[in-house]
Amino acid sequence: MSNGTAQSASAPAGVLQIIDEHGVMLERTPWFPSELDVGAECYRVVGCIGSPLSGKSSLLNDIFGTRFAVSHARATERRRWKTRGVSAALAANQETLLVLEIDGGDGGATGQQLQERCLRYVSSVSDVVLCNVWYHDLGRYDADPQWYLSTIVRELAHAEGPLLRTCVVFVVRDADADTGADADTTESTASLIAESLWLDAEEHWQREIGDGAASAPTAASHSVEALRAALELRVALLPSPRTSRSAYDAAVQRLRRDLLDGSGSGSGDGGLLSSQYSKGLPADGFGAFSRRLWEGIRAQPAGAMRAAKPLAMRVATAAAAAAAADEGAAGEALTPEALAAAYHCDAAFSEALRNSAEELGELASQLDEGEKISGFGRRAEELLQKYLSGFESATEAYAGTEVRERKLAELETVLDASLQSLFLKQLQIIRENALQHFKTASSSEEIPGDFAFYTADALFQREAEESVRPGSDWSYANERSDLQQTMAEISARRKQLIHVQIQAAEQQRQAMQYMQLQQAQLQAVQQQQYGGALGNWNIGLAYRPPDTNVNMSLLHQQGRTQVQLSMVPDEQAGLLGPNGFTSGVGPGNLGVSFNINI
Known part of the structure; x- marks a missing residue:
């Protein structure tokens, strides 16, 4: 402001x-x-x-x-x-x-x-x-x-x-x-x-x-x-x-x-x-x-005024007058007994609602905090019967009257509606728990996805069934269907993710094969370039003067020439070949090696 x-x-x-x-x-x-x-x-x-x-x-x-x-x-x-x-x-x-x-x-x-x-x-x-x-x-x-x-x-x-x-x-x-x-x-x-x-x-x-x-x-x-x-x-x-x-x-x-x-x-x-x-x-x-x-x-x-004659008594009186008119008794005064029954039944009705509000509020507070109520259906039935019995006891003197039966039915309807609203909150908590169970179970590679789905659904159904008030028309079919649809969507997204990962791995493998092929072709080109005028010819020469420990070698490979000079004792001459170059080729004791790559 x-x-x-x-x-x-x-x-x-x-x-x-x-x-x-x-x-x-x-x-x-x-x-x-x-x-x-x-x-x-x-x-x-x-x-x-x-x-x-x-x-x-x-x-x-x-x-x-x-x-x-x-x-x-x-x-x-x-x-x-x-x-x-x-x-x-x-x-x-x-x-x-x-x-x-x-x-x-x-x-x-x-x-x-x-x-x-x-x-x-x-x-x-x-x-x-x-x-x-x-x-x-x-x-x-x-x-x-x-x-x-x-x-x-x-x-x-x-x-x-x-x-x-x-x-x-x-x-x-x-x-x-x-x-x-x-x-x-x-x-x-x-x-x-x-x-x-x-x-x-x-x-x-x-x-x-x-x-x-x-x-x-x-x-x-x-x-x-x-x-x-x-x-x-x-x-x-x-x-x-x-x-x-x-x-x-x-x-x-x-x-x-x-x-x-x-x-x-x-x-x-x-x-x-x-x-x-x-x-x-x-x-x-x-x-x-x-x-x-x-x-x-x-x-x-400001003088707010909330004190007034009870409206319910007048509604009951008018309703009784209308009922009398329907029966052809219009114009007849209502009996004091009928007025007393209407008044006391309404007072008992209001008292039952007022007393039940505290217990319903406690249950609502627990549910608002996200805490599930164990055996909710049984507790709801006990609470309903408790206040219906209290109303019947308080109005026992007017048993059989139409106003008592109507107020009793109305009380049951009001209490049932209040309890059913709490039942829906209970279902939301049960649904969230079952969904969390499904997510945890399906994230493990050792547990099949279908098994996680059915166990979570069975968990919801068992706890929801326990929350239904016996004898009521409460239903959890919509919430169960919503849970199943949510889990199916999560499973579908997870399968799609795995499929994408497999496709990515296959594409990566194909890319590696392509890179290896390209590398092999590049090496072949390099070999051709390094070969110079001799192409794929490789030449190697080695010489050991007689009665010496001196070894000389010449190597030409892939366009490069290498000359090596070494001295090897006679006792190690066997390392240089079967004859140790002591009885080599020709009169000069010459050793020759010749390689060609086609």
Whole structure:
């Protein structure tokens, strides 16, 4: 950061960090060069909030074609996430559609205050706010959905003058249990959740206008009807992309149509991002207005409120009312016994999740450090049965009720999904160990490559089988296939390397033979040159005077002449020939040698 700006040096192309982790807003205006071309035309603004690693960036990129950075959790890397402010980007091919994302979020006091201020800013300028929440968080009174809703309602309750309309869409992630059903059931579930959220919003509203009546005179004049006129709550259910990518993509496309096209949104032409929710902020003045608004928000004390009536109880109550209506009992009041069963089953459900989180966290920490968990499948089954049995014991008084059976099945689904995510981490560690075993074994010339392949595959299969929870539908087929493919590629590259080495050795041998042939031809040429006029003739002469030890020799070979004089005693004359030159050729005792090379 330089000159008081909040521009991030590491932000992707087309993405600006307009508020940094210190709460400093980007000073430059306009934010984007296209703002000057758009001029006074109003921005359509969509904001997105949610917990870290919940898929906010991926969701925005899929819907609007933006390029927000996507975070990936690695098994070997442990990260500490913190609030980093707000990032902004323009939707692809739409110069008047501004997308805002609140980055990160932690549990610290400073981070919570910054996150609340960022949420107040985003909800104030956005036409539509996307609240990215987890499905299992809907059953917790202190979870993110309640906090987001209470903060947005508080901002409306203390607004001066007429209330501007805002649409809040709770994007419920990993809602596989309901999105896998038919369209009518999915729509019914979303409607029940939306109605429960409305009950929470009205409760927050009554609290805020009651608490703020003395300090904010305008707040007391805002009735519940004014809230319903200003705030529209919607729910979009998204399945997990890990379990059904096609279903997830289809749900995202439906949400895109509701936001941009209006197909099925009931909001008329233009979708939810239409003029009925517009704040009327011109593009060329949006940056300056945002800066004044942010300075006012920073000057106010942050009062994050997370206390709210449990949402899960209202969801259960609404579900029970819907079930009664289906049976022809519409309009009849729910019995106290049914309400008590819903409340206690939900409390036991939340307690089981809270208690299991610690054990799951310990297992996750061990896996994050790259350490394999021995007998993971058996431990997973024991942990699952432990908390299912605890839930059954805590709700034994309501045995046989529909709400108990539903919450028990939901608890099993949530725990199984959490354990399966750890199972996938376990498989990655087992795969790396098996691959290392293969590399070590195949590097030895004494161990055949096929033997190393099959032993590594058998090692992976044995340990992966031990990691599968008994009775589950967990599978390691994809990871095993990936391991086999990787080992096959390594073997193929190794065979190719050996083949190249053999070819290189053969080429080197042929080169040596060629060099030897060239050397022999060169020697033959040299011999011809050294031979002079005599060509290939070699002549040698030797003479020993009678009765002396004097030996004289003359040698002419390859164009060179050599004369040698030596004295050899008589007792060694035998070394000079069979007769020692004492009875040589002719009367002069002359020794002659004559050689010719053809």
